[in-house]
Amino acid sequence: MPELPEVEALAHHLREHMTGKFVERIDLAAISAIKTFDPPFTALQGLSVSGVGRHGKFLDIDVDGIHLVIHLARAGWLRWSDELPKAPPRPGRGPLALRLHLDDGSGFDLTEAGTKKGLAVYVVRDPHEVPGIARLGPDALGIDAASLKVLLATQSGRIKNTLVDQRVIAGIGNAYSDEILHAARLSPFKIANKLTDEELDVLASAIVQVESDAVARSVGQKAASLKAEKRTGLKVHARTGLPCPDCGDLIAEISLADKSYQYCPTCQTGGRKLNDRRMDRLLK
Incomplete structure (x- = not known):
């Protein structure tokens, strides 16, 4: 997408x-x-x-x-x-x-x-x-820690789901939400309104940095090459089973309905794999 x-x-x-x-x-x-x-x-x-x-x-x-x-x-x-x-x-x-x-x-x-x-x-x-x-929320490129704290204050779901909710923050989709959470070293199962101030600071910076870097790589590319450019810039999304470029651990995956998302166990979940069937409450 x-x-x-x-x-x-x-x-x-x-x-x-x-x-x-x-x-x-x-x-x-x-x-x-x-x-x-x-x-x-x-x-x-x-x-x-x-x-x-x-x-x-x-x-x-x-x-x-x-x-x-x-x-x-x-x-x-x-x-x-x-x-x-x-x-x-x-x-x-x-x-x-x-x-x-x-x-x-x-x-x-x-x-x-x-x-x-x-x-x-x-x-x-x-x-x-x-x-x-x-219905759009504020654009992802304009997010800072203070505005993010306000936006997430009423969000009681998992941070992964919250990031892709366009009513909360506009522009983030499945792929870049994986990249943002990896950059912020956060589990996708973290609860949005339970993040600490320190986690909010890191997450806000990761949102702007990941999106800005991707924009810088994409702008100027021909439309026909944008999809390939997107894939080359991804560290975790769509890289299940490949080594994390930051720590070397193998990227893990969670599949839900017609979507899947990826994360690094070492970088994001303390070395533990999240349950693929939503049967546990790991790292909430």
């Missing part, structure tokens, strides 16, 4: 390549991807792109005051092209959901792999009309 660093990099890329250009047309290949009807997506045609921003994991393309807001969900992606095919795509064929053409022939495809569709596109006059944006 694209998270804050990848979405920030996509926003940077689109800002450089789209600003000042006109939307020639939009081809909708998957009707289910569009979540709004007023204004219609055809209202963007003939208008110029005035800016591109980000709200958490949402992309926001400002087209003369009408906003094309995109959430890539778990399996969505944006593929930029300097020269798009001119023929309209066939609806319902392949992973293509939407194609946006600019007046110079460039543009992008929104694609989504798999059968479980979550990619969402909104055309709104104000980004905060998008329910997911209206």
